[in-house]
Amino acid sequence: MNNKLNIQAWCSVQNGMVICNGKEIITVDNKQTFSASAKQVYKDQHWEYPKFFKMDRLSKLTFLTAEILMNEVTISSEEKESLAVVLSNKSASLDTDRKYQDSINSIENFYPSPAVFVFTLPNIGMGEVCIRHKIQGENAFFAFDDFNPLFLKQYAESLTQNNKAKQVLCGWTEIDEKGYNSFLYLASPNGTLPHTEESIKKLYTPS
Amino acid sequence: MDALKQELKENIIEQLNLEEFTIEDIDNDDALFGDGLGLDSIDALELIVMLDKDYGIKLTDPEKSKEIFQSINVLATYITEHRTK
Amino acid sequence: MQKPVYIQEASLITPLGFSVSENVSAIEKEQSGIQEQHCTDILDTPFYAAMIASEKIDAAFEKLGDPSKFMKLEKMMLLSVAETVEKSKLHISEKTALIIATTKGSIDALDPDNSFSEERAYLPVLGKKIQSFFGFKEEPIVVSNACVSGILAVAVAKRLIQNNVCENAVVVAGDLVSKFTVTGFNTFQALSDGPCKPYSKYRNGISIGEAAASVVVSSEKNKNTIIEVVGDGSCNDANHISGPSRTGEGLLKSIQSAMKEAKISANNIDLISAHGTATIYNDEMEAIAFNRANLQQVPLHSLKGYYGHTLGASGLVEAIVGFEAMKQNKLFTSLGYDESGTSKPLNIIQKVENCTVNTFLKTASGFGGSNAAVLFKKVAFEQ
Numbered sequence: 001m002n003n004k005l006n007i008q009a010w011c012s013v014q015n016g017m018v019i020c021n022g023k024e025i026i027t028v029d030n031k032q033t034f035s036a037s038a039k040q041v042y043k044d045q046h047w048e049y050p051k052f053f054k055m056d057r058l059s060k061l062t063f064l065t066a067e068i069l070m071n072e073v074t075i076s077s078e079e080k081e082s083l084a085v086v087l088s089n090k091s092a093s094l095d096t097d098r099k100y101q102d103s104i105n106s107i108e109n110f111y112p113s114p115a116v117f118v119f120t121l122p123n124i125g126m127g128e129v130c131i132r133h134k135i136q137g138e139n140a141f142f143a144f145d146d147f148n149p150l151f152l153k154q155y156a157e158s159l160t161q162n163n164k165a166k167q168v169l170c171g172w173t174e175i176d177e178k179g180y181n182s183f184l185y186l187a188s189p190n191g192t193l194p195h196t197e198e199s200i201k202k203l204y205t206p207s
Numbered sequence: 208m209d210a211l212k213q214e215l216k217e218n219i220i221e222q223l224n225l226e227e228f229t230i231e232d233i234d235n236d237d238a239l240f241g242d243g244l245g246l247d248s249i250d251a252l253e254l255i256v257m258l259d260k261d262y263g264i265k266l267t268d269p270e271k272s273k274e275i276f277q278s279i280n281v282l283a284t285y286i287t288e289h290r291t292k
Numbered sequence: 293m294q295k296p297v298y299i300q301e302a303s304l305i306t307p308l309g310f311s312v313s314e315n316v317s318a319i320e321k322e323q324s325g326i327q328e329q330h331c332t333d334i335l336d337t338p339f340y341a342a343m344i345a346s347e348k349i350d351a352a353f354e355k356l357g358d359p360s361k362f363m364k365l366e367k368m369m370l371l372s373v374a375e376t377v378e379k380s381k382l383h384i385s386e387k388t389a390l391i392i393a394t395t396k397g398s399i400d401a402l403d404p405d406n407s408f409s410e411e412r413a414y415l416p417v418l419g420k421k422i423q424s425f426f427g428f429k430e431e432p433i434v435v436s437n438a439c440v441s442g443i444l445a446v447a448v449a450k451r452l453i454q455n456n457v458c459e460n461a462v463v464v465a466g467d468l469v470s471k472f473t474v475t476g477f478n479t480f481q482a483l484s485d486g487p488c489k490p491y492s493k494y495r496n497g498i499s500i501g502e503a504a505a506s507v508v509v510s511s512e513k514n515k516n517t518i519i520e521v522v523g524d525g526s527c528n529d530a531n532h533i534s535g536p537s538r539t540g541e542g543l544l545k546s547i548q549s550a551m552k553e554a555k556i557s558a559n560n561i562d563l564i565s566a567h568g569t570a571t572i573y574n575d576e577m578e579a580i581a582f583n584r585a586n587l588q589q590v591p592l593h594s595l596k597g598y599y600g601h602t603l604g605a606s607g608l609v610e611a612i613v614g615f616e617a618m619k620q621n622k623l624f625t626s627l628g629y630d631e632s633g634t635s636k637p638l639n640i641i642q643k644v645e646n647c648t649v650n651t652f653l654k655t656a657s658g659f660g661g662s663n664a665a666v667l668f669k670k671v672a673f674e675q
Binding site for chain 1: 294395396397399402403404413414415416419420431433434435436437438444448451452454455457471472475476478479480525526527528529530531532533534541542545549553659660661662
Binding site: 247248249252255256267269 | 479480481532534535
């Protein structure tokens with residue numbers, strides 16, 4: 001059986017630039033807030049998915065990167081049922097955890113929000129992507145100090161080798177007080193770019 | 208009462224991030240859940256916090272909240288009768 | 293054909309005790325770790341939760357180091373790993389992975405009343421604390437996938453071993469009862485007004501708990517090894533970020549994936565340790581999924597009545613109790629159950645019973661639509 005994976009498509013979002021398969025999709029003013037930038041991309045892409053505005057910042061970042069990538073590839077609904085999603089970052093959901101923590105710090109103004117609390121998990125954005133595309137495959141969210149291309153490669157391969165998935169949506173989606181960046185790619189038997197640590201690293205770090 | 212209804216619409220749009228709606232889009236009799244505004248279970252919990260924070264009304268029975276979150280009209284009437292702030 | 297993967301040793305740090313034997317003997321006596329808590333620094337009203345006194349952890353930690361230098365969760369995890377590493381006589385090499393499973397980690401570091409730096413809330417920082425304490429060579433792998441983290445981490449270890457990324461792995465899972473999680477579940481109106489009652493008609497929500505647990509997963513057997521990890525799956529519902537699927541889709545797919553891999557059919561499963569959080573929707577979803585998988589006759593328990601919901605730790609804590617059920621050929625009671633509260637039937641274990649347990653299924657489900665299932669099988673002893 002040929003389980004060899006390639007990188008079929010990829011998308012990165014950083015410094016206000018959205019790049020998919022090496023092509024610039026949109027560049028927004030990097031001085032505005034992340035939420036304003038995310039809204040600008042949403043409008044520009046003519047998405048009709050109002051739930052987007054209910055998401056926290058990490059979920060918005062994950063969702064918009066995945067949305068642009070998924071629009072670039074054709075995956076049947078049957079294939080989506082067994083598409084795996086493997087994401088990672090450094091700060092987990094701390095960006096939203098801090099917001100929730102602020103709401104429980106004061107005794108006088110103690111009104112914790114259920115709509116904030118529900119996003120205090122790093123895998124929620126992944127859940128949003130799965131809902132949007134009816135992806136019912138393997139899911140896992142990992143935390144590392146830094147982008148870890150070797151682990152993504154190894155774990156994606158372990159899923160295909162063990163017949164748990166044929167294709168894997170992999171990546172890094174990070175947002176914190178200091179800024180944001182995300183990079184997702186589709187590991188698949190299709191495509192020509194080999195799924196190696198070097199090529200993942202190279203695509204993650206644009207020249 | 209009309210001012211309260213206006214205030215509720217503003218707060219609901221703001222609190223629940225209903226980006227695609229304006230105050231004019233919400234009729235006083237519109238269903239808030241289901242087909243109307245399309246709110247879900249987390250929105251319902253968020254509205255319960257809003258009632259506590261803005262009007263001092265504490266709701267603990269989920270059945271009761273289903274009843275009063277029917278529409279802006281029903282909600283405004285309930286608030287007028289039960290508000291403590 | 294994938295190579296076999298085994299569970300070597302296990303350890304539990306929970307309100308029921310700091311050893312596996314203390315835990316199991318409490319469960320056998322149907323003693324719960326859940327109590328009414330009056331901790332106004334967590335919630336202004338009394339609540340039910342299963343908590344470990346900090347003094348007890350500190351006293352146990354003295355043998356490892358200075359308790360004032362580490363946060364509560366760090367100490368719980370270190371205590372647990374120290375025991376499994378020692379018992380298994382594990383030689384930590386470049387081929388040993390450290391896999392850490394947690395939902396919220398040391399989230400108490402964000403609390404302004406906490407004296408530790410906020411940096412300690414970062415999961416990779418928690419990972420590094422454990423790594424450097426024991427001298428693991430490789431960067432820790434932190435799994436943070438809501439309430440399936442603990443059991444998913446066992447699947448991750450198995451997959452990495454089978455693909456020669458590592459030869460063995462220490463998997464440690466842990467989560468705390470914190471102001472953060474208690475107030476959060478409270479605003480969800482999800483906290484039970486007494487000890488939680490999984491699958492009962494009278495259930496009305498969860499009780500939260502705290503625990504740490506660890507296992508050594510390896511491609512090699514040692515003299516005590518009796519458990520093999522034979523199948524796994526972790527599928528998304530693609531339905532709702534916080535509400536369980538009405539059809540149990542993701543859980544069903546996870547179970548089917550594990551059974552297919554293990555080549556084990558429904559009538560060959562002896563015990564299910566389910567998630568059973570005691571919320572109306574979770575328990576109902578599970579009943580539907582188990583019926584769709586044709587597992588409604590298999591003896592089943594939820595251990596949440598003993599431990600509360602220990603979030604990311606729950607899957608591993610409960611799996612370890614299941615390993616003891618396999619070792620002792622015993623079914624443990626699903627505490628808190630009385631009358632059926634699900635629309636589909638389940639075979640809930642109502643009293644401790646002797647019964648051969650050769651195969652054991654552990655499942656978990658969590659926010660984000662996540663689910664996980666891992667199948668374990670007793671190793672046939674070589675003469």
